[in-house]
Amino acid sequence: MASPWLDVLDDTIRACAAHERQDLVDRLRVRRAQLVEPRVRVLVFGEPSQGKSQLVNGLLNAPVCAVGDDLTTTAPVVIRHASEPVATLVTGGDDEARAIEGPGHRPVPIESAAARANADETVVRAEVGLPRELLAKGLTLIDTPPVGAPTARHTRNALAALQQADAALLVSDATKELSSSELDLLTRVCALCPTVVVVLTKIDMVPGWRRVAERNQAHLARGGLPVTVLPVSASLRLAAARAGDTALNEESGFGALVQYLHRDLIGHADLLRRRSVAALTRLTADQLTAPLRERLAAAKETDTDELTARWRAAGRKLEELQRESQRWQTLLSDEVADLVADLDFDLRDRTRRILREVDEYFEVADPAKDWDEFAEWMYENLRAVAETNSNWLLDRFEWIARKIARQVAPRGSGSLRERWLESTQLDDHVGELRRPAIERFGVGQKLFVGMRGSYSGLLMFGLATTLAGMSLINPISIGAGAAFGAKSVFEERGNRLKRRQSAARTAAHRYVDDFFLIYGKESKDTVRMIHRDLRDRCTAVAQELRVEITESAKRIKEVIDTETAQRTARVRELSKSIDELTSLRRRAQSLTAAGTVRGLTA
Template sequence: MTSWEAGTTAPTGPASLIPHPRPAPDPLRGAAAGDPWWMDTMDAVIRTCRAHGRADLADRLARRRARLLHPQLRVLVMGAAQQGRSRLINALINASACGVLPDADPAVPTVVRHADAPAAHLIRRDSPAADWTAAVGLQARIPLAADRLGASLAEAVATLPAGAPVHVEVGVPRSLLAGGLVLIDAPALPGAADVPAVQDLADQAGADLVLYACEAGRHLGDDELALLAGLGQSFPGLLVVLTKADYAPDWRRDLAECRLRLNQAGIGAAVAAVSSSLRLHAVRTGDETLNRESGFADLLVHLRKMVEAKPDRLARATAGALGRLALQELAVPLRAELDRHGAGGSSDAAAHLQATHRRLDDLRKCTVRWQNRLSDEVGDLMSDIEHDLRERVKALLAEADEFFSTNDPAKSWDEFEPWLREALQELATTSMTWLAERTEWMARRTADMFPPEAGDVLPPSALAITDGGVLQGVSTLDAPPVATFTPGQKLFIGLRGSYGGVVMFGLATSLAGMSLINPISIGGGALFGGKSVRDESKTLLKRRQTEARNAVRQHVDDIYTKLNKDARDSVRRAQRALRDHFTAVTEDLQEETMESLRNAKAAADRDAAAREAHGRRLSEELTRLAESHAQAQALSDRARA
């Protein structure tokens, strides 16, 4: 045993600085003592990832598969700042390989591996996401002085751009490392570390195992438990080491509480407590008792067992864990899509079919509405046109009565008759114009019952509907036959009236001794005769006026009856025309909607069949993923057995 290698890191037999190399396993058959089943399962998962379009996930699994076939066990030591990570590694190998920069907690990771002679290089990677295990050229390897590693590293880092992706590779001749163990001192984790980012760091570092360092006496926080839970899923064999146990008043209680918290969180991690100071002092003094008290003896035994277990149990457990995670990640979108499919989410075709059904129902309701509206409007128009005609005729008759109250029909008939004919013609024209306007308004009111998507459903010209109802010209009204007051009639009426006056005044004057016929009686007779003629003349005038009024009223009633009938006939013709027009529009819309409904139903049937087939494919794919997940779980179960 050489002077720089002492304690439990030394082999029990004769020491050799050049250990016998371990044969690399056959990629087609797995390790000699292992089970190649894990490779078959992992290959199946990789093919499944590529089939699902997850080339990134497949590439990550392929890199982990290749590293599992490598004989070295790469242990990533990580933790928060000032938790004793670097001292832990230095104590394991009994060499100052980590934490050599002047800074308290450098951000330059260090990879410690076996070498025949102490050597160190600063490796400059192509990018922050580059794999640490990838081969680099000589121009990317900066030699460092092993005897003054800290100063040499500081000088080399100072020549590089700030933030350049670098790590240090340190080779030391140690039998612990010669057995295939590689220790990686990761940069300090931030206070709230992002689990995916830490997992990517471990994947880039090529880690096979993660060792999380935490100072004894400090309880694991919720963020740390979440980080450990995420790491434990990707890296079976997770190891939590409580450092600085010599500074903790009751490190055994801290160790028990740490185990309890990890078990409660469902994290399957091994837990150990060590003291780097005691380990280094025990190595310097050769004190085996103090070395056992430092806790490193058990830690070294555990690490050696993990190196031996990598081709078999650790490979199976890692393959099973990675397979389960990958399959779960693939199943999440499939299950979400299947849930949406099972939730009855309507497709565009189904939505279009429902909208077409609603449009057809609306059209059926619209048919009832416009028919009711047209019937109501026709009834109102009938009543209104009759009322309008009656009021107009009443006004005309009142004007005619007023005319004949002061005029003699025998003398003014020629003047009255043209006025009456013109007034009746104007009444008919006005009524017909108003009827046409109301008919057009009725057509618009009925068209409003159609849905907006039907467009303009008015007939080409609503006024043209009433063309057949235009009234003909008003006929001429002949003068009523009236009795004439001839001179003979006047003489006869005058003599008849004067007789009474002569007798009445003659008798009155006979008392005075005068004869019956005297100038006074003759004058009285003439007076009474004139009055009789005037009274008879007034009576005949009133009779002529009454007869003229009756003739005019009869004539106007005939005109009103004709106008009313023509108006009703016009309204009925308009009703039929509008009914036929809107019925044709409704039939066209129904035919168009039915055609759209047939097309929508066919599209919905095709979409439903496609969705059903897609749902079956999703279920079948989830079933296959579940079977692969069961195989990955079996790998993990066999690894734990």
């Protein structure tokens, strides 16, 4: 039956694979292989020149790690139990995942393993086997490159090794209190490896190391780091080992450190694994959850504001179009009514001016002589009136069409003039001006009128001259008769001219009235025809705009609905993934619910 922590780790690996994080899958598989082994991996780390390598040598009572003021560990040294001393250099390139496990083994003398590893940049790690009781129960010590070393490769290798450790020893010498960088490093380490102890080295060189230890413990408490501080002296440990001095060995502090490694670590191996898996799973879950939360926030904040604004704008435009429909129809009716009134006034005014000219013309002109010329003049003037009035009608309608276009944008209104002119003949409104009946004044009529006038004069003056003794017919009466006859002829000719002029004026007036009636009726019919045409065209354009806006709004709404559905699906899927990772994190947290180990942080 698999252990609960192993199930959690397997589920974590599957979650990484599901989220396509192959780098995490590879790293967790390496860690899984390590955890199923009956070993406890303890990582020794710290900043440069803190005595890490000397601490490892003191624990093992063997010079397995290179020490010296001018020496810096550049590759991890992994020390395991072996029946005979053995050392191997592992090469395989500069890779974080290979900082602990990797191919390429080259045996070397144990005395020079650490030195050669530090000298060769292709070496990933050095593996050392020693027949030590401390290592016999499964303890594995790993000396790492110093954190914050001059090269980034050293720091990267040290931090990569932390993810593969069951416990960690932070080495800090007693010459100073824990620095802010060391406290920050501890915070990072506790997230990667929950079992940490601070080993205070070089206490033999600092008489007041106890005050340093107390202050370090206070710093850790203020930082929320429940980490134990163990003071040791590697120099005293090695000296005690050489002299076989138990009291000196106890003074070195290594007895408490060895007891911690045996009792608290190896004695609680399963708890260490559970804690390690819990921390690793929490860290992995957080790594997987962070981008998911960002994607979830982005999905929730998917910008549909522009589409929604366009959709609402389309709705407002439809409402506005509906209101404008009533407005432009009222406007069109009012403009057409004004146009009819103006056209009627213009037609009356122009025809009256023509009639006034006709009256003035026939004050002097004789219709008998000038009628043909007058008829031509009348025809041309009435035709000009019809053309002017028609053009004005069309100009006003084009102006009305442009005015209405601001609200409904009618298309094709520019063709009104051509369409109406093609279907209208102006000659139809100007008919033939017929000559009025003209009374002729011929020679016989003149003689008759002259004789009638001369008789009156002859008789009147003849009677008057008889009183003077003259005869009735005498030269005076004859002259008077001739004068009166001529006068009668002239008067009758004038009267007949006036009657002809009056008849001509009456015919012209009747002709103009007929023109006004016929053209006025045709003009009103044209106004109604163009009114209906423009109204129908504007209505059709407004309907096209309504259909176009409705279809556009429908398409926008479909896009919004589709994007909303897709966003909802993405949010649901991301939320489900986050919930699964949260549940996995809670399961990992439950692994640390029972059991305590000194130096362990939950």
